[in-house]
Amino acid sequence: MKFSIYRFNPEKDEKPYMQDFDVTLQPTDRMLLDAILRIKAMDDSLGLRKSCREGVCGSDGMNINGKNGLACITALKDLKEPVVLRPLPGLPVIRDLIVDMSQFFKQYHSVKPYLITETPPPQKERLQSPEDREELNGLYECVLCACCSTSCPSFWWNPDKFVGPAGLLQAYRFIADTRDEATSERLDNLEDPYRLFRCHTIMNCADVCPKGLNPTEAIGKIKEQMVKRMV
């Protein structure tokens, strides 16, 4: 199978280039990550992140034939050749397919992604109805792979000011949690021409999310809450 892979090693390359590989696959190779590891066995200098190989850790996000995804759950049979692999767009490249995710995590941290409560907790668990808990579905499952934020033009232009779809999805995860007591503070934190309102509902985020989540919808709900508290 034929691949064209983005290569850049800052110690020896003046600028990035695309390198072609032709690799013989085994019948057990089902996913893109299997093929990349065959390539890495031939050329150990190929840099990529990987861990769980089942789509839950979020390590191996990359741009695959023009669309962001996780290599370990992208089936080889669905890919057109040559398979063009590039690092996630919009973030500085450290090496090959490895990007510097500092900006992405900084935005994630900026939404205070943790439960905030004033009321002291009870002896046992806080009670929450199954319906209230269901509000968190489609939010808490995020694996922080950055496929969404790095497919968002607004995040490309303003990665330092726009929280981006992943961060906003998590912002809403806590706004939606009936146990959280900081909704108003959370909305204040986002009421800003850039942090939230740079989302122009282009929907790339929902389109690429490997977990089938929909950040645009969550962003819409945050905006609804802002409108609600104004009236």
Add this chain to the structure above:
Amino acid sequence: MALPKQTFDAVIVGGGGSGLRAALQLSEAGHHVAVFSKVFPTRSHTVAAQGGIGASLGNMQEDHWLWHMYDTIKGSDYLGDQDAIEFMCRKAAEVVYELEHFGMPFDRNADGTIYQRPFGGHSQNFGERPVQRACAAADRTGHAMLHTLYQRNVRARCQFFVEWMALDLIRDHEGAVVGLIALEMETGQVVIFQTKSVILATGGAGRIFQSSTNAFINTGDGLGIAARAGIPLEDMEFWQFHPTGVAGAGVLITEGVRGEGGILLNAQGERFMERYAPTMKDLASRDVVSRAMDQEIKEGRGVGHEKDHVLLKLDHLGAEVIQKRLPGIREIALKFANVDPIREPIPVVPTCHYQMGGIPTNYYGQVVVPRGDNPAEPVPGLYAIGECACVSVHGANRLGTNSLLDLLVFGKSAGDHLSQWLKGNPQQRDLPKDAADRTLARLDRLNQATTGENVAEVGLDMRRAVQQHAGVFRTGQLLSEGIDKIRVIAERARHTAIQDKSQVFNTARIEALELENLVIVAEATLVSAEARTESRGAQARDDFKERDDRNWLKHSLWSMEGSRLHYKPVNLQPLTVESFEPKVRVY
């Protein structure tokens, strides 16, 4: 060579469930803590845990920590230390409630309490009937827990060193731990961290097996670090084979599927577990179910062209239950087995899943070694928690849901104990002058070698050898042949060469260093398994089919120097209740 140096009160190696739980305890107590992780913390392997956290909350039926304790001891095939098991089971409710208070999105019952599902080996009233004890967040409990703990650490402003690989401990002439040497992956820089204490929380080494549910990062780095520092490894012969890995792919399918009512079928469509475990059936403990599956396959009742797997049927649960309680499983089955479990069964085989053994500790997480007459003397400043540690609460076989519980209980306990210990030991000890010499020599060899063994090939040979010689069923001959093979492989691993010599994010170098740790674990496994001439829990010897309490009710301790074995007694004395005497195990 002068290396850069930084100073901390405590250094935690590993940012998974146990490391994060300990970090939280120490950060909130105001200590200057650093957490090192090879990956961004939420990418740690805790994220892949699915089914639940064991705690006798009694939200579904009557439950009691003593029943949980009994189940754990029986599950361990009586090799677990009963003081540590009592400690864990009594603390379970407290740490689960805390996790809920941290924001964990547990599933809920109609009355608002945490939803609990049945799991293998968990029973009411000392084995009478299955009980719902596994506190669950759909089938993504580990993911929800790891993210919650990370988030709480963000709140506590804990300091992380992300994408750093720990290489070696530094001990002084008295044996106290005084520092850690680590490699920053992004720059290739090696740094010495002077510290009053180190907590190893590096997870398991399931990557020694070819067929494994484990992530690529599970390379036993903490075990290699400990072994090189002269710490023995305990009970390394005991590896859990999870009954339901996706055939061919190895990806985990939670026991929660059987908890929710899924059943295992052989080629004849028979629910064969009824024959092997009349009371608990498909919810017998994992070693029992894995052996039964292997037996069915061996006797020709396997499914598929090669008759090499069995089927996990769950379509009878209905689409609604599957979508609500097991959505992640459906995703995995669709992606990795090409079946939709709402309509078709999933092909499954026993797959290496969990390391019961590890770095010996007590229930405060202190690493303990034999010294004089004391089989368990703490090493000053050194702790180990989570899968890399052997407390031992899992003994010869871990019960499902007890691993996440172990991370929470002993992460917290080690954090608390270390917090106190630091008060009595406020001084940094001096670093020996030659602190980094051996580590730098290892790195230099890798940097210099232009020809040598290929890391990927040696790794593959190691995984094949361990799979072939230390699988579900073992014999003395198979194991001793395995030892010979692994010694050759270990020698090859000392002569690897990487083509890539660059500094910036050199993953070839990382994988070569990981291989060095893996082969240590592989040798410990084979040597410990060969010596233990009995069948107990996950160690099933075809040539010694019975458990032998007279000779083998004891923990193995393997030392890297000379690959020697010694033993220490099992602690059969709980903290406050009466001892559970070893009995024949029937499910």
